[in-house]
Amino acid sequence: MSIDELALILVRGLGQGAIYALIGMSFNIVVNSSGILNFANGALLVLAGVLAYFILPATPDWTIWILAAVGIAACLFVFVSLQGVLTLFPLKSSVEQHSWLITTMAISVILSAGIHLYGGSLAFRVPSILPPVSVFGLSTPSAYFLLMALAVFWFVVIRWFHQKTFTGLAMSAIAQDLDAAKVAGISVKRIQLVAFGISGLVLATTGFVGAPVINISADTGIGYLLSGFTALVIGGLGSNLGAMVGGALVGVISMFAAYRFGGIYQDTVTMGLLIAVLMLRPEGIFGLAAARKV
Amino acid sequence: MSQDIALDTASTPPAASQRLKLPSSVWLGILAIAASILVPGALGNQYWTYTFTLVTLYIVVAIMQNMLISEAGQMSFGQGAVFGIAAVTAAVMTGLHGQPFWLSAIGGVGAGLVLGALFAAPALRVQGYYLGFVTLSAALVFPQLLIAFDSITGGVNGVPAFVMSLATPVYGSITPLSILAVLFAAFALLFHAVLPHTVLGRRMIIVSNSPEAAQALGIHPGTIRSIAFLIAAFGTAIAGVLYVPLVGFVGPTAFRVDFSIFFFLAVIVGGQGKLLGPIIGVWLLHLVPNVFLADFSHYRLLIYGVVALAVMLAFPDGVVGTLSKWITSRRSGSEKVTVSLHDALRKDDELAASPAPRPEDGAALIEVREARKSFGNAVALGGASLSVKEGTIHGLVGPNGSGKTSMLNTISGFMPLDSGKVELFGRNVTRLAPWRRTRMGVGRTFQTPRIFDRLSIWENVQIGREGFGRAGGENGLAKLGSLAARWRRQDPSLLPHGQRRLLEILRVMESDARVILLDEPAGGLSPEERADLAYLLVYFRDKLGKTILLVEHDLRMVWNVADEITVMETGTVAASGMPEEIKSNPKVRALFTGGGDA
The missing domain is CATH 3.40.50.300 (P-loop containing nucleotide triphosphate hydrolases)
Structure with missing residues (x-):
């Protein structure tokens, strides 16, 4: 493998990896406050891309681009918060333990079906705001670099949010000890809804910024969902640093597999990674083994 | 580990099995399935015999899914892939390579078990949503691999596979295959009814409710979860194999992700943990959009999603669960029970008279x-x-x-x-x-x-x-x-x-x-x-x-x-x-x- 092939795999792999890392972080913020993994995250990412397709003109300028970003972020903030309401809806039943799995999966099915009704299996093409960048003489979509910057941006912002804002601190408190947080007077439901909303913001910006390089169609959400989750499992569920490292690993490895064996094996390789990590080190690189269970 | 498995499948103590009375819903379910196939069959209605035979195979998959959810407490979004790999393997063996159907069937079930083992392996270490993701990824990857290996699997054209001996009507439009489907579904239903009263079933329930308690009872939770996935794969693979002679053709687009998700949602809508849940769920989710609302079939997935969400929010016990709750609530309340150590010990008074010697320096x-x-x-x-x-x-x-x-x-x-x-x-x-x-x-x-x-x-x-x-x-x-x-x-x-x-x-x-x-x-x-x-x-x-x-x-x-x-x-x-x-x-x-x- 030549040096520019390697550069190509690295740059594109890290760019794709940034998407996975961002999906991983959107998982984390909800899972840390409520123990819920949102199975609709992949479909939501694609939804942001579809919205970008509708809003952006063929040659967007920065004003429109930024306005569209804000608009889509606001949309998904509201939408995912509403999804949070449905998910946290108090279920008075003996079978409620798995309810979130089912409701989030149902939302994912509904979103994909809706996108399919509109666009069939065709991919939506979204124009890029910046021209391609030349890396080792190879034209590389600028969206990959924007995505890497976005991943760093959200990593820093979420860290700041958890450490410096009251809501963020409350979220950390809930993550560490739900009962103690309740006793301390934290309105748990409200905080959990905010977490859902923020995960919507992360997914909206990722889907929007990444739209030129994301495969936006009805069937692709699940692939992104699984890659994002695999990144998270590798890094350690709940850890954003883990999501960044895991995302980069999954991105580069699956890009290498696509380059070497063909794109059709990309998801297969990701699945192999997921199973291997679960067998060898289920708590991930940065994950902590659970404290006292009994 | 193999020793443990042998122990797990040990039969119930005789006292318990003698008293075991199956709920009447099992017989009701078997009757309903048999009638759905045999009545149109006897009347010679080919279309409905075919449709209900297919639906019955799906019901078996849903019963296995129901067992995974309610007894073993595990989520699988990949049962469609197990069904698919069994069907494709059997079709390729019989349709492209001219193998006898019984051999192809063994091959198909074997392939299904291999995929089941892929689910069962991580189940040794992790549980719950982790396995949800693993199975979902299999459901996603399987149709991709079918296309990737199209030189083996017949590619976009699919594989035609006819088994005349199974598809020739014996009376009206009843074929040996439709009888086989009835028997198989009856067996699956009986299995699910008996399971909770066996050692293995009890262990599944213990593991799904409290892995710690399972360990404190000497049970390795991962082994039990793996066995559950293998059993589910076995039943699902048989259904997949029977699909081949029924449909006579296996195409590459038949087993996409939504096929797997269909089974999951059918169980939820029907009522998880209820014996009749899978029957009602599959009937509703398959027949309504595909047969009665065929013009709207492209809204199928949307309907699945909306119905599943609505059921989960309004009737979390599903159709069957909600109905049966309503019926029992109209009957009288249950008797009050107490566990008393007094009952267990009374009149063992000789203890006080002769305390056994204690080892002073044991x-x-x-x-x-x-x-x-x-x-x-x-x-x-x-x-x-x-x-x-x-x-x-x-x-x-x-x-x-x-x-x-x-x-x-x-x-x-x-x-x-x-x-x-x-x-x-x-x-x-x-x-x-x-x-x-x-x-x-x-x-x-x-x-x-x-x-x-x-x-x-x-x-x-x-x-x-x-x-x-x-x-x-x-x-x-x-x-x-x-x-x-x-x-x-x-x-x-x-x-x-x-x-x-x-x-x-x-x-x-x-x-x-x-x-x-x-x-x-x-x-x-x-x-x-x-x-x-x-x-x-x-x-x-x-x-x-x-x-x-x-x-x-x-x-x-x-x-x-x-x-x-x-x-x-x-x-x-x-x-x-x-x-x-x-x-x-x-x-x-x-x-x-x-x-x-x-």
């Missing part, structure tokens, strides 16, 4: 040395040592947070140590998994009793006996046998907290554990029940030679029954010795001033 069965464990800055154990001699009751007392439960968890293996050593029966077990320690003969209870509402009161006791494959209890409470008949039908969910605790104690006492760890057994018990409990502890020590480590806040009780007492404070041992010595120890007195209950 061998130490539990030996903990310099155990250390911290979570971040919080020290759970700071170099604590403990020695419990055979045939004694050893009290472990101390203020809240002093490390008593941590000590128990260290002994039973739930809390691996940072440093130090644990020996049981003279063997170093510091690195041994909890379920393996249980099998050496260590039983325990939990601060929050692990009672399984899906099982009857009697079954909740019985699972203690089944813990590690011993047949029938000889040394347990003989009296319990007479209570079995009454408890067999009673539902423990109505028991108050204290009674649940007693039930768990009875369970561990009924197991053949020689060493028993009790975590605050007297909490929530009335004074009479406490007296009974104290009596029971002495009874088990003297009559059955059990060794008991007792963590308890009721100091009076501890001082009454214990042969030795260890006092803990902030993760270390403050004092240890005979009750009289401890009582006069000034350090201990200082710890407990301010009330009898420390």
Whole structure:
């Protein structure tokens, strides 16, 4: 493998990896406050891309681009918060333990079906705001670099949010000890809804910024969902640093597999990674083994 | 591991199976399935015979999915891929390579089991949503691989495969295949009805509700989860194989992700855990959009999603569950039940007359040395040592947070140590998994009793006996046998907290554990029940030679029954010795001033 092939795999792999890392972080913020993994995250990412397709003109300028970003972020903030309401809806039943799995999966099915009704299996093409960048003489979509910057941006912002804002601190408190947080007077439901909303913001910006390089169609959400989750499992569920490292690993490895064996094996390789990590080190690189269970 | 599996599939004790009465819904379900195929078949309506035979194969897949969700507590979004791999393998073998159908069927089921093993392998280590993602990824990858390997699988054209002997009508439009489908579905339904009353089914329920309790009963949770996935794959693969002669063609687009998700949602909509749930769910979700609203079939997925969401929010028990709840609520309420140690023990009075001799210097069965464990800055154990001699009751007392439960968890293996050593029966077990320690003969209870509402009161006791494959209890409470008949039908969910605790104690006492760890057994018990409990502890020590480590806040009780007492404070041992010595120890007195209950 030549040096520019390697550069190509690295740059594109890290760019794709940034998407996975961002999906991983959107998982984390909800899972840390409520123990819920949102199975609709992949479909939501694609939804942001579809919205970008509708809003952006063929040659967007920065004003429109930024306005569209804000608009889509606001949309998904509201939408995912509403999804949070449905998910946290108090279920008075003996079978409620798995309810979130089912409701989030149902939302994912509904979103994909809706996108399919509109666009069939065709991919939506979204124009890029910046021209391609030349890396080792190879034209590389600028969206990959924007995505890497976005991943760093959200990593820093979420860290700041958890450490410096009251809501963020409350979220950390809930993550560490739900009962103690309740006793301390934290309105748990409200905080959990905010977490859902923020995960919507992360997914909206990722889907929007990444739209030129994301495969936006009805069937692709699940692939992104699984890659994002695999990144998270590798890094350690709940850890954003883990999501960044895991995302980069999954991105580069699956890009290498696509380059070497063909794109059709990309998801297969990701699945192999997921199973291997679960067998060898289920708590991930940065994950902590659970404290006292009994 | 293979040994464990052999034990797991051991048959039910004869007493239980004789009394096992299948719910009438099983027969109703079998009747409904048979009628759905045979009535249009006898009338010669080919279309409906075909449709309902196909639907019945789907019902079998949903029954397997239902078993995974309700008994094993595991999520699978990948059963469609198992169905698909079996169908494609069988079709390729028979359609492209001219193999006889029976051989192709074996090949198909084998392929299904291989994919099932791919789900079962991570199930050894993880559970719940992790497996949801693993199975979902298989559902996503399988159709991609079909296309990638199109040279083998017939590519976009698919594989035509006809099996004339199975598809030729014998009467009306009834084919041997449709009869096979009825029999197979009936068998699947019976299997699901009987499963919860077998050792394996009970273990699945225990594992899905409380993996810790499973370990404390000597069950390896991962093995049980894996077996559940393999069983589900087996049934699903047979359905997939039968799909081939029915449809006569296997195309590459038949088994996409939504095919897998369909089965999952059908179970949810029908009613998870209900025997008839899969039948109603598949009928509703398949027939309504595909047959009655064929013009709207492209809204199919949207309808699935909306219906599943609505059901989950408004009727979380599904169609069947909601209906059956409504019916039972119109009947009279159930009888009130109590578990009483009195019942179990009354008239065993000879104990008081002849107390058995105690070994004064028995061998130490539990030996903990310099155990250390911290979570971040919080020290759970700071170099604590403990020695419990055979045939004694050893009290472990101390203020809240002093490390008593941590000590128990260290002994039973739930809390691996940072440093130090644990020996049981003279063997170093510091690195041994909890379920393996249980099998050496260590039983325990939990601060929050692990009672399984899906099982009857009697079954909740019985699972203690089944813990590690011993047949029938000889040394347990003989009296319990007479209570079995009454408890067999009673539902423990109505028991108050204290009674649940007693039930768990009875369970561990009924197991053949020689060493028993009790975590605050007297909490929530009335004074009479406490007296009974104290009596029971002495009874088990003297009559059955059990060794008991007792963590308890009721100091009076501890001082009454214990042969030795260890006092803990902030993760270390403050004092240890005979009750009289401890009582006069000034350090201990200082710890407990301010009330009898420390």
